[in-house]
Structure formats: C-alpha cells, structure tokens
Amino acid sequence: MMNEFQPITRIEENDVFLKKKRAKLQKWYVNEYMTVNSDKVIPHKNIKPLNSLSNSDGIKIKRMLMQDKKLIQNESKNRLNINGNKKIENQEQKSVRETQGNTFKSEDYILNINQKNQFYLKKIFDEETLMNFNHDVKKIQYDNIKTGVDKYSILYERYVKENYRKQTYPNYDKQFSENALNGKLNLVFGDSLELLKKLPSESIQVMVTSPPYYNAREYSKWNNLDEYLDNMKEIIKECYRVLDNHRAFLFNVGDIFDNPNRLTRSTWGKERIPLGMYFINIFEEAGFKFVDDFIWDKGEVQSARHKNSFRPYPLYQYPINSYEHIFVFMKHRLDKYRYPCPICGSLKVNGNTQSEPGVQSWECKNYDCFERSKSNRGKRFSLISNIKQRNQNEENKIDEGLIQKWRRDIVKFPPVIKINSHGKNTLGHTAPFPEDIPEYAVKAFSFVGETLLDPFAGSFTSAIVAAKYGRIGIGFELHKENIIVAKKRMAQLNYNSGYKVIYYDNNELVVNKYKRRLLDFE
Ligand SMILES: C[S@@+](CC[C@H](N)C(=O)[O-])C[C@H]1O[C@@H](n2cnc3c(N)ncnc32)[C@H](O)[C@@H]1O
Numbered sequence: 001m002m003n004e005f006q007p008i009t010r011i012e013e014n015d016v017f018l019k020k021k022r023a024k025l026q027k028w029y030v031n032e033y034m035t036v037n038s039d040k041v042i043p044h045k046n047i048k049p050l051n052s053l054s055n056s057d058g059i060k061i062k063r064m065l066m067q068d069k070k071l072i073q074n075e076s077k078n079r080l081n082i083n084g085n086k087k088i089e090n091q092e093q094k095s096v097r098e099t100q101g102n103t104f105k106s107e108d109y110i111l112n113i114n115q116k117n118q119f120y121l122k123k124i125f126d127e128e129t130l131m132n133f134n135h136d137v138k139k140i141q142y143d144n145i146k147t148g149v150d151k152y153s154i155l156y157e158r159y160v161k162e163n164y165r166k167q168t169y170p171n172y173d174k175q176f177s178e179n180a181l182n183g184k185l186n187l188v189f190g191d192s193l194e195l196l197k198k199l200p201s202e203s204i205q206v207m208v209t210s211p212p213y214y215n216a217r218e219y220s221k222w223n224n225l226d227e228y229l230d231n232m233k234e235i236i237k238e239c240y241r242v243l244d245n246h247r248a249f250l251f252n253v254g255d256i257f258d259n260p261n262r263l264t265r266s267t268w269g270k271e272r273i274p275l276g277m278y279f280i281n282i283f284e285e286a287g288f289k290f291v292d293d294f295i296w297d298k299g300e301v302q303s304a305r306h307k308n309s310f311r312p313y314p315l316y317q318y319p320i321n322s323y324e325h326i327f328v329f330m331k332h333r334l335d336k337y338r339y340p341c342p343i344c345g346s347l348k349v350n351g352n353t354q355s356e357p358g359v360q361s362w363e364c365k366n367y368d369c370f371e372r373s374k375s376n377r378g379k380r381f382s383l384i385s386n387i388k389q390r391n392q393n394e395e396n397k398i399d400e401g402l403i404q405k406w407r408r409d410i411v412k413f414p415p416v417i418k419i420n421s422h423g424k425n426t427l428g429h430t431a432p433f434p435e436d437i438p439e440y441a442v443k444a445f446s447f448v449g450e451t452l453l454d455p456f457a458g459s460f461t462s463a464i465v466a467a468k469y470g471r472i473g474i475g476f477e478l479h480k481e482n483i484i485v486a487k488k489r490m491a492q493l494n495y496n497s498g499y500k501v502i503y504y505d506n507n508e509l510v511v512n513k514y515k516r517r518l519l520d521f522e
Pocket residue numbers: 190191192193209210211212213219430431432433434455456457458459460461462476477478479482
C-alpha cells in the first residue's frame with residue numbers, strides 16, 4: 001500500500017524554490033523517519049539514500065510519511081477498541097510523544113524564530129514589553145515544533161491583547177477584575193452596566209443571557225419601551241467591548257405581548273411587541289454581526305391564555321405564543337495586529353484580504369516554512385482559524401447528541417417550570433431559562449478553561465452550567481436576594497464545587513469564598 005503513489009507532476013530541477021523545498025524535505029525526512037521508526041510501525045522498504053533524492057522523491061516521501069502518520073493513529077485506535085483499555089492508549093501516545101521529543105533537534109527553534117521576529121516585534125511593543133516578552137519566550141517548553149509554535153503564539157497573543165487594552169481602555173478596575181475573572185463560579189451582584197465598565201476589554205470568551213423583561217413588575221424601572229431599549233443599548237455596547245474578538249453572544253428573548261407605554265398606559269394598550277427585531281438593531285448598532293436566529297419551540301406553554309375568546313369566527317384568531325428567539329451574534333473587530341504563522345511561528349506574514357468582514361487574514365512569507373501550497377503560496381491563516389485549529393482536542397469535542405439537537409434552527413425543549421405540584425412558585429421572581437441554552441453556548445462557542453459571562457444572571461443558570469463544564473462562569477445580577485435561587489439552581493444542576501460571591505458594600509469590594517455549595521436553604 002505504501003509503495004503506490006498517485007501520478008505526480010513533473011518538476012523542473014532548476015526551479016530555485018523547489019530546490020529549497022527539496023532540501024527541507026530531506027531534513028524533515030530525517031526527523032520524521034526516526035519518529036515513525038518504532039517497532040509498531042512498518043519501516044519504509046523503498047527508501048533511497050538521502051543524497052540521491054530528487055524533487056519528486058521528496059514529494060513521494062511526504063506522501064508516504066503522511067500515510068504512515070495515519071497508520072500510527074489507526075493502529076492505536078484499533079488497539080484501544082480491542083482492549084478497551086485506556087492505559088495502553090496513554091502509554092502509546094506517550095511513547096510516540098517521547099520519540100518525537102528525542103528526535104526533534106529543535107530546542108532552539110523557538111528562540112531562533114523569535115530572533116528573526118524581533119524586527120516586527122520592535123514595531124509592536126515598547127522596549128520594556130519586548131524585554132518581558134523575550135524573557136517569557138525563553139521559558140517556553142515543548143517537545144516538538146508544533147507545540148512550541150502553539151505556545152509561542154499563545155504567549156504572543158496574550159501580549160498583543162494587553163497592548164490593545166493599554167491603548168484603548170487602560171483604566172479598568174484591576175482589583176475587581178482579578179476577583180471576577182478568576183476562579184470557577186462567580187456570583188457578582190450589582191448593576192450590569194457599572195460592573196461591565198470595570199472589566200478590561202476583550203476579557204470574556206462567550207456571553208449568554210436573557211434580558212430582564214421591560215414590563216416585569218418586580219424590577220421594572222423603565223417608563224416605556226424606548227427607555228428600556230435605550231438602557232439595553234448602553235449595556236450591549238459595553239458587552240461588545242468586553243467580549244473577546246471573533247467571539248459569540250447568545251441572546252435569548254421572546255416577542256412579548258404588552259403595553260409599550262409610549263402612547264397610553266392602560267391595559268387596552270397591550271400589543272404584540274417584536275422585541276427580537278428591536279434587539280437585532282441594537283446589537284448591530286453596537287457593532288455585532290447577526291449570525292443566527294434559533295427559534296426555541298417551548299411546546300405547550302404554562303400560561304396558555306386562549307386568544308380567540310372562544311369564538312370560532314374570523315378576526316378573533318390569535319395564536320398562543322410558544323416560541324422565543326435564541327440569537328447568535330458575533331464580534332468581528334478588524335484587528336490589524338500581525339499574528340505568527342501557525343506552522344512555523346514566523347511574523348514575516350503579509351496581510352491578505354479579509355477572509356470575512358472584520359476578519360484579517362495573513363499569508364506566511366517565511367520561505368523556510370514547513371508548509372507551502374503546490375502553487376507556492378505560503379500558509380494562509382487568521383487569528384481565529386489558528387485558535388479554532390489549535391483547540392481541536394478531545395476535551396473540546398462536542399458530543400454528537402448536542403450537535404444533533406441543535407442541527408436545525410428550530411429547537412424544542414421545555415421551559416423551566418416554576419410552579420410545583422402544590423401550586424407554589426419555587427424559584428422566586430426570576431424567569432430562569434433551561435440549562436439547554438447555556439449548555440449550547442458553552443459547548444459550541446467556548447473552549448475548556450475560557451470565561452463565560454451572563455450580564456443578567458437571574459438565578460445564575462449560565463454561570464453554573466459554564467462552571468460545570470470546566471469554564472469560568474460569571475454572572476452579574478442586580479438583586480442580591482437572588483443568592484437564594486442561585487443556591488437552589490446549583491443544587492438542581494448538580495453543581496457541588498466552589499464559588500465566590502462578590503458585591504459592593506458602601507463602595508467597598510466584598511468577596512466571599514465558599515468551598516462548595518451550602519445546603520442551608522433546603
Ligand atoms: C430574565 S432574568 C434572567 C434569568 C436567567 N437567565 C436565569 O436562568 O435565571 C433577567 C435578570 O436580569 C436582572 N437585571 C435587570 N436589570 C439588571 C441590571 N441592570 N444589572 C444586572 N441585572 C439586572 C433581573 O434582576 C433578572 O434577574
């Protein structure tokens with residue numbers, strides 16, 4: 001199987017670039033051949049001495065090595081299936097990693113590429129920052145070039161972000177941010193707008209919420225629909241600043257039936273208000289891109305008022321509202337900072353076009369890069385494609401069930417029932433959404449270890465679900481008494497780990513830490 005190759009295009013020997021490429025393949029061949037040359041892998045039979053390699057040999061070898069890699073992967077998978085034994089898989093993976101570690105003579109690869117990148121780094125960072133960066137680069141540990149480049153890129157991205165913050169929003173509240181952005185689960189009490197203003201720019205990787213209903217008696221402070229929408233606009237603008245670039249905000253809202261209070265305040269002024277439509281406008285004005293609108297089919301709803309006055313005649317017919325929107329908005333701020341090639345780590349990259357509005361794409365111009373296309377183009381990438389690809393690992397894999405559930409843009413699952421069998425409202429005056437919504441936000445729009453914020457937390461469903469799935473879960477909630485429903489929600493959602501309660505008392509920041517959920521409310 002390994003000796004059969006597809007026909008390859010004839011390559012002219014005098015092509016300078018291909019000669020370089022051939023030299024590289026020879027080098028690469030030495031590394032890679034040793035990597036795969038373990039007793040578990042059939043060694044190549046038709047390997048020629050290195051000095052007799054032609055260009056086409058180079059390409060053949062590359063193909064062959066790729067096939068070999070697949071073979072290794074398949075082999076370990078098969079073994080795992082037969083034995084069902086995880087230990088064996090781990091050991092095998094480890095031995096492959098170790099072999100790679102020993103064969104890559106690359107301890108100084110990252111230092112070298114960083115040296116070459118100094119020309120660009122000097123243009124981006126001031127002297128002190130660059131010194132710190134170079135110092136941190138020396139500490140990067142890696143056992144193959146790919147991991148090295150990934151770690152180098154992550155470090156660089158962190159510095160670029162800090163730089164961007166300094167230039168655009170330097171005066172965030174460091175004390176608050178350190179407490180609110182770290183840990184597992186943070187229940188933060190206060191006004192969302194004020195709290196958001198304390199956070200550094202682009203410090204949250206995913207947001208999900210359902211806003212307060214403008215007419216909700218318990219906490220309404222708006223005289224009419226316009227005041228409400230203006231207030232929401234201020235908050236959503238601040239969310240845009242705080243959300244990380246190229247990341248998503250999932251927004252659950254229903255089109256309500258009420259009086260907008262613009263003309264009259266009587267109950268006769270009730271009408272259908274397409275809140276969803278207004279919110280799309282607000283999000284777009286704040287800079288977000290509208291991406292999707294899931295219709296959440298709530299089935300038969302709890303308060304199903306009949307809308308036809310029991311008259312089966314024309315002009316009496318109105319449907320019972322049984323859906324809500326779950327909008328997906330994305331932030332795409334055009335970021336012209338240079339990012340390192342994900343293959344070789346070089347900053348010698350040229351700005352390509354935007355791969356979509358607001359997403360800058362780059363092409364690697366380092367001719368020593370390990371990857372060039374057949375037509376001699378360098379690796380093309382963007383910041384977001386790098387982040388996506390680098391995180392495709394087991395812990396971030398989305399389960400098939402969830403993918404199936406959200407495959408269509410109409411999804412059906414029941415709302416949270418607040419009234420228990422004794423007719424008692426068990427969850428206070430919040431209108432919690434089912435965990436299905438934040439579960440999707442968390443798993444489909446963030447990676448393990450990242451940070452989720454719900455700016456209108458209510459009973460903190462989103463933050464709890466985020467913490468359950470290995471993210472940092474943060475919620476902002478106006479009403480401190482919601483701590484009681486938050487604890488109930490932790491119990492319902494089987495969250496038993498640590499959390500912090502954060503609030504201000506006479507302008508003094510108070511942080512209470514709990515090792516686990518307290519069971520004192522039951
Ligand atoms: C629809 S509820 C959210 C319910 C939540 N999804 C849950 O699962 O429990 C909206 C919440 O926003 C809170 N709220 C309203 N205005 C706020 C503000 N300015 N800052 C923070 N929270 C606010 C309300 O107290 C209410 O609990």
